[in-house]
Amino acid sequence: SQKIEQNSEALNIQEGKTATLTCNYTNYSPAYLQWYRQDPGRGPVFLLLIRENEKEKRKERLKVTFDTTLKQSLFHITASQPADSATYLCALADSSASKIIFGSGTRLSIRP
Amino acid sequence: GAVVSQHPSWVICKSGTSVKIECRSLDFQATTMFWYRQFPKQSLMLMATSNEGSKATYEQGVEKDKFLINHASLTLSTLTVTSAHPEDSSFYICSAQLGVGQPQHFGDGTRLSIL
Numbered sequence: 001s002q003k004i005e006q007n008s009e010a011l012n013i014q015e016g017k018t019a020t021l022t023c024n025y026t027n028y029s030p031a032y033l034q035w036y037r038q039d040p041g042r043g044p045v046f047l048l049l050i051r052e053n054e055k056e057k058r059k060e061r062l063k064v065t066f067d068t069t070l071k072q073s074l075f076h077i078t079a080s081q082p083a084d085s086a087t088y089l090c091a092l093a094d095s096s097a098s099k100i101i102f103g104s105g106t107r108l109s110i111r112p
Numbered sequence: 113g114a115v116v117s118q119h120p121s122w123v124i125c126k127s128g129t130s131v132k133i134e135c136r137s138l139d140f141q142a143t144t145m146f147w148y149r150q151f152p153k154q155s156l157m158l159m160a161t162s163n164e165g166s167k168a169t170y171e172q173g174v175e176k177d178k179f180l181i182n183h184a185s186l187t188l189s190t191l192t193v194t195s196a197h198p199e200d201s202s203f204y205i206c207s208a209q210l211g212v213g214q215p216q217h218f219g220d221g222t223r224l225s226i227l
Binding site: 032041042044045046049089093096099100101102 | 114154155156203205
């Protein structure tokens, strides 16, 4: 069955360092992959989308890579700040894009 | 842009009550809307996908007679939890998508508590 795994349930990073979150998947050939941020009691907020033919995407302090051979995406936040503390979800969609499947999320905490 | 409004944000009601949740895309027309359920510290579980003017597609294990979805226009979808019971208590979130291959934009969820 299709499976999405995010590397750890929680990640604790010192402010200013780069936070790296991992998303691995099996039994799936996604056409594109997305990353979302979710704060407690709120709906997810879209951050970045990367397609299967793209290796890397950047947006301000965020960077996403997509390796379809390794079946893995890495999500980086550079110069991390306490305000970056949240749960980050990866999500995959196939070419029909009729729906997306979410990973369980990684709870990121940035300590001052 | 791409704002989705979900209402109400929280509901507390007695067992047996039916509860309607609205999801509106405020500044765009959504070809597809999705309904999710989320338990504490867990990810989003897709309940159903709805396209304007057609019947919703429910995920396996989701009772369509229990969770009624209506998608009357390109900017409004509703989820009605019929005869709700305590086990239906959860965080329900909707999302709207402009088109195939586009990101989903989420509402802020509805916390439903059934006493």
